[in-house]
Amino acid sequence: MTRGLLWRLFYRASLGDHAYKFLFEPGPEDEAVALDCETTGLDPRKDDIVAVAAVRIKGNRILTSERFEAFVRPEDSQPGAESIKVHRIRQRDVADALPMRKVLPELLRFIGGRPLVGYYIDFDVRMLDKYAMDLIEVKLPNPQIEVSALYYERKYGDAPPGTVFDLRFDSVLRDLGIPPLAAHDALNDAVMAAMAWLALRDMKARGARIPRERPGRAAPPPTGG
Amino acid sequence: MPSAFDASNPPFDRLTQQEIGELRAALDIGYLRPGEAVLLPGQKAEHLHVIIKGLVEVRDADGTLNAVLGPKDSFDSRALVHGAAGEDFIAAEETLCYLIPRALVLGLISRNPAFAAFFYSEVSAKLDAFARASRTEGMESVLRARVGEASRGPALVIEGSASIATAAERMQEASINAAYVRDAGRIGVVTGMNLAKAVLLRQLPRETPVREVCHFDVIAVDAEDFIFEALLLMTRHDKRRVAVRAGGEFTGFLEDIHILGLVAGNSQLIPGRIDRARSVADLAGPAQDIQRQVERLHRQGVKVEQIAEITSDLNRRLFVRLFDLLAPPGIREHGCLLIMGSEGRGEQTVRTDQDNGLLLDGPVPEAELEAFRRDFSGALAGFGFPSCPGHVMVSNPLWSQPLEGLLRQLRLWVMERTPEAALNLAIFFDAVGVTGRTGLLAEARQALAQMMRGERALIARFASLVESFETPALGVLSTLMERVGVGSDAIDIKKAGIFPIVHGMRAMAMDRGIMETSTAGRIEALVEAGNFTAPFGRELLSALRVFMEYRLRAQLEAVRRGTLEHEALVTPAGLSAADRDILRDALRIVRQFRELLRNRYALAAFG
Numbered sequence: 001m002t003r004g005l006l007w008r009l010f011y012r013a014s015l016g017d018h019a020y021k022f023l024f025e026p027g028p029e030d031e032a033v034a035l036d037c038e039t040t041g042l043d044p045r046k047d048d049i050v051a052v053a054a055v056r057i058k059g060n061r062i063l064t065s066e067r068f069e070a071f072v073r074p075e076d077s078q079p080g081a082e083s084i085k086v087h088r089i090r091q092r093d094v095a096d097a098l099p100m101r102k103v104l105p106e107l108l109r110f111i112g113g114r115p116l117v118g119y120y121i122d123f124d125v126r127m128l129d130k131y132a133m134d135l136i137e138v139k140l141p142n143p144q145i146e147v148s149a150l151y152y153e154r155k156y157g158d159a160p161p162g163t164v165f166d167l168r169f170d171s172v173l174r175d176l177g178i179p180p181l182a183a184h185d186a187l188n189d190a191v192m193a194a195m196a197w198l199a200l201r202d203m204k205a206r207g208a209r210i211p212r213e214r215p216g217r218a219a220p221p222p223t224g225g
Numbered sequence: 226m227p228s229a230f231d232a233s234n235p236p237f238d239r240l241t242q243q244e245i246g247e248l249r250a251a252l253d254i255g256y257l258r259p260g261e262a263v264l265l266p267g268q269k270a271e272h273l274h275v276i277i278k279g280l281v282e283v284r285d286a287d288g289t290l291n292a293v294l295g296p297k298d299s300f301d302s303r304a305l306v307h308g309a310a311g312e313d314f315i316a317a318e319e320t321l322c323y324l325i326p327r328a329l330v331l332g333l334i335s336r337n338p339a340f341a342a343f344f345y346s347e348v349s350a351k352l353d354a355f356a357r358a359s360r361t362e363g364m365e366s367v368l369r370a371r372v373g374e375a376s377r378g379p380a381l382v383i384e385g386s387a388s389i390a391t392a393a394e395r396m397q398e399a400s401i402n403a404a405y406v407r408d409a410g411r412i413g414v415v416t417g418m419n420l421a422k423a424v425l426l427r428q429l430p431r432e433t434p435v436r437e438v439c440h441f442d443v444i445a446v447d448a449e450d451f452i453f454e455a456l457l458l459m460t461r462h463d464k465r466r467v468a469v470r471a472g473g474e475f476t477g478f479l480e481d482i483h484i485l486g487l488v489a490g491n492s493q494l495i496p497g498r499i500d501r502a503r504s505v506a507d508l509a510g511p512a513q514d515i516q517r518q519v520e521r522l523h524r525q526g527v528k529v530e531q532i533a534e535i536t537s538d539l540n541r542r543l544f545v546r547l548f549d550l551l552a553p554p555g556i557r558e559h560g561c562l563l564i565m566g567s568e569g570r571g572e573q574t575v576r577t578d579q580d581n582g583l584l585l586d587g588p589v590p591e592a593e594l595e596a597f598r599r600d601f602s603g604a605l606a607g608f609g610f611p612s613c614p615g616h617v618m619v620s621n622p623l624w625s626q627p628l629e630g631l632l633r634q635l636r637l638w639v640m641e642r643t644p645e646a647a648l649n650l651a652i653f654f655d656a657v658g659v660t661g662r663t664g665l666l667a668e669a670r671q672a673l674a675q676m677m678r679g680e681r682a683l684i685a686r687f688a689s690l691v692e693s694f695e696t697p698a699l700g701v702l703s704t705l706m707e708r709v710g711v712g713s714d715a716i717d718i719k720k721a722g723i724f725p726i727v728h729g730m731r732a733m734a735m736d737r738g739i740m741e742t743s744t745a746g747r748i749e750a751l752v753e754a755g756n757f758t759a760p761f762g763r764e765l766l767s768a769l770r771v772f773m774e775y776r777l778r779a780q781l782e783a784v785r786r787g788t789l790e791h792e793a794l795v796t797p798a799g800l801s802a803a804d805r806d807i808l809r810d811a812l813r814i815v816r817q818f819r820e821l822l823r824n825r826y827a828l829a830a831f832g
Contacts, residue, residue: 061324062254177278178321179296181229188229191254198256199319206258 011138020108020136027114032057032145034117034194036186037124044126048072052103052128053186054110055194057117060202062194068110069187071097100131108132108140115143117197118190119169122146147172147193150200155210163212172196175210230323234275234297235803236343244333244340253324257281257316263300264314270304272324279320283809284313291816292809293317297802303810305330306344312813343803348767348810352774353528372455373448375484376469377494378477382407383415385436392435393420400501403466403478406439412475414468415439445470446479455479495539499546505604508547512608515539519574520781529574529774530745537571540564543608544581545660551600555589561661565617569655570727570743572773575780579610580617580652582624584631584665598625617652628665632672639676639683647687650677651731655742670740678738685826688732691819692828694720715794716808718779722772725815726765729822744769757821765818768811775808 008024035054041047054068107128118124121144129139148167155175156165173180173192176199181188203209230252232238232245240248254277257263263281264270274281276296283292283300291312294300300314305327334341345351381399383392385408392415396404406413415435423429423438444462446455448471455467459481466480483494495518498511515536522532541564548562566580567573579602602620606612619625623634635653638646654673658666677683694717727744734740734747737754741747745766752762779795797805822828 060256060258062256065251065253065326177319179229179278195254195256195321199321202256202258202319 008141025113032115034190036189038186051186053190070103073097117145119147119193239339257320261316274322275299277321280317282315282317302344372450376479380475388432390431408436413439413441553593561658561665563656565656566652569657578613585627677735684736688826691725715796718776726769768814771811
């Protein structure tokens with residue numbers, strides 16, 4: 001935490017473009033932004049963002065009517081056929097899209113100083129940081145709210161040793177009764193993360209827990225925590 | 226996510242593609258904590274909520290649970306359009322809802338009448354608007370029917386040498402308007418009109434052979450042909466009737482009125498068949514047709530109250546004809562045939578029981594009466610009228626006796642103060658005399674009205690029957706049951722909705738000495754007498770029709786599956802969200818009416 005704070009101070013001091021100072025101001029009370037990026041791959045150093053969506057959350061309301069949604073045109077590399085399959089973003093959509101240097105300022109203004117909510121939000125932020133460093137010499141200083149961590153705490157926080165963790169997004173949604181939407185759509189993913197967060201935040205406030213399946217009954221999940 | 230908003234969920238399926246786009250763009254999503262109140266009474270709604278996941282309880286101001294809403298249900302259309310909410314909406318668990326801004330909904334309502342229907346304040350108008358879409362059948366299905374389904378036989382064949390007088394007699398006997406004439410290897414057709422013209426205009430003698438007045442250019446269709454082919458022929462040749470052939474033989478005629486019969490059920494043909502019946506066995510066919518036309522009328526989009534009216538009328542004709550066929554002269558002269566209960570109110574559609582009786586002005590020979598009781602009820606049972614569980618039938622001596630005896634019996638029931646006695650009084654108060662000395666019934670009903678009119682304690686005891694069944698909260702049971710993983714929350718529409726309205730109106734009519742028998746007539750008279758406001762009267766009648774419609778649907782479904790044994794139940798989970806909303810509204814109106822009855826007759830005392 002302290003280390004994060006130091007970095008925050010550092011970037012604030014070294015901010016290239018002071019028009020972005022608002023990133024360091026605390027956002028409006030009781031607001032957050034759920035965010036999701038679709039990328040050409042899982043390596044922030046090599047891969048690119050092809051779509052980004054964000055949606056504001058105010059209190060217990062997800063403001064989908066004021067959403068941010070953009071397709072991004074890679075500056076140099078063309079998206080590989082592989083990632084097109086996953087995200088169903090076709091070459092043409094990408095062609096209609098804007099370069100990140102046009103998208104990012106708008107996105108940052110949309111986010112402001114609000115905390116960022118997401119499922120493995122750290123990955124999305126690291127992807128964005130890559131562009132932010134280029135454009136305004138800063139990493140996104142916003143506090144991050146990790147949905148999977150909250151879920152872990154509500155479900156496995158008191159689990160006996162040896163419990164198998166299942167933190168897949170599908171499992172999170174299923175446990176919370178949230179109807180799954182078409183995945184690999186940045187806006188859908190952002191909204192689902194927002195819904196999961198509101199439910200988990202409230203459960204935490206009420207001290208409610210997510211029941212675990214009895215050991216031996218649940219099928220072993222392919223991924224562990 | 227907004228793109229995931231289900232546009233096929235009524236009433237949103239009424240929106241155009243562009244309107245759906247507008248709506249999706251304007252949606253927000255709200256999260257509700259368990260126990261969080263969404264709308265409080267008196268509070269103006271800023272959004273229409275459509276549940277994504279979770280459960281929302283609908284409660285009265287006094288906390289009574291009225292309904293539980295689940296995914297795809299929306300609330301609260303009334304609060305949104307007609308001002309403040311009348312009920313509390315409280316999340317029962319973690320709940321997510323789409324929030325549609327009020328201004329957008331109002332805009333869509335003003336532009337899209339089909340969508341607007343969902344927000345009508347009158348629940349039966351809402352039902353009509355939503356029922357219409359599913360009923361596109363009508364003329365289409367008629368034109369594609371086969372000639373054989375509509376035509377009537379058997380064919381009457383007269384020799385060409387027979388006199389026109391003989392021909393007229395034989396046609397009269399068979400109650401038909403056209404016959405075939407066989408003459409020297411040819412086949413011709415003679416109609417009643419041909420005969421009438423021959424005698425009246427050409428002034429031919431009655432002995433003229435029929436071959437002189439018939440025509441031999443017979444236009445024929447095959448029984449397997451489509452109705453539209455027959456219609457084309459009829460138009461081309463300017464005929465109102467064509468001959469029908471099957472397997473090379475003439476089997477009857479197809480007339481324009483038969484085709485009309487397919488359009489609106491064959492209701493208008495049934496009276497003729499009833500009148501033509503020469504024996505009890507002849508009535509079996511039309512009796513079945515009465516039942517079949519209920520299904521057909523419903524499929525063609527006829528409103529339930531009209532189906533009930535048509536069906537009641539036909540049933541009455543059937544009863545009258547059966548009475549004429551079976552009653553010996555003594556009973557015909559001295560008796561009055563009664564129909565009671567729903568049959569008397571004219572509110573029966575699918576047959577559920579037979580409530581009938583016989584009132585006599587004096588003693589008749591016991592053996593004759595005995596035979597009539599047995600035969601009459603037996604014949605109806607044979608026609609498919611289930612026996613009345615309470616034995617309110619001619620076969621029960623209690624319900625077929627002289628006026629004097631019945632009056633004594635009524636007085637006993639009035640004093641008895643048991644639910645059974647009250648139920649008997651209720652059934653009798655709905656009685657209508659269908660044939661014979663109907664003055665007897667009028668006398669008996671007047672006498673009952675005299676005993677009860679203005680007797681607060683008696684009326685209150687009578688009215689308290691409405692407390693026999695709770696008006697259920699929609700969806701509540703299912704929620705509980707689903708949690709333990711069994712059962713469903715089927716609603717008995719008759720107990721939950723129809724009986725409280727029908728019986729409440731009956732009690733109030735009795736209180737005021739109103740002699741109308743139909744619930745609609747009673748409501749009108751009660752409004753006239755200032756018992757409640759005209760709008761509330763309309764709401765109650767609306768609600769009754771809604772219940773009758775859903776009950777009829779459930780009954781027809783049960784008949785189709787061959788499972789109609791007791792009462793057809795309605796399962797809210799099997800309904801569309803719009804249907805659930807309509808049913809919920811109707812149940813709310815019943816609850817209001819119960820409240821009115823409770824206050825007026827201090828029913829709490831009978832709890």
